[in-house]
Amino acid sequence: MGVTSFHLVYGGEAVVPVEIGVESDRTQNYDKDNIERRLLELDLVDKARTKAVVRLMAYRQRMRQNYNRRVIPSSFQVGNLIWKKVKLVGDVTKLEALWVGPFKVVEKLCSKAYYLEDEDGR
Structure with missing residues (x-):
């Protein structure tokens, strides 16, 4: 789908406890008053969800076509x-x-x- 399930639900990536102990870009640049950035991420989550739905529907259609290409329909007549x-x-x-x-x-x-x-x- 291109994004994690956590991102689709909460609108951002999860910070793993290991990342808190180890300094990373995500923890160093985090600002407690960064409300505007969080609101922008929440606005973009709808687009990410829509994109994920489109990808999932395309995947299902490819799977259906692949199955239908390989399945051999069987029909029996009376007396068989x-x-x-x-x-x-x-x-x-x-x-x-x-x-x-x-x-x-x-x-x-x-x-x-x-x-x-x-x-x-x-």
């Missing part, structure tokens, strides 16, 4: 034989099967939902 993925829950060993089946597609309920029937007709 398919395998169903087993949800790994609890105490499942790594040698157990990840897929069960085959199942026959009996009915297409909606775009990604199907009514399945196993070999025994259940």
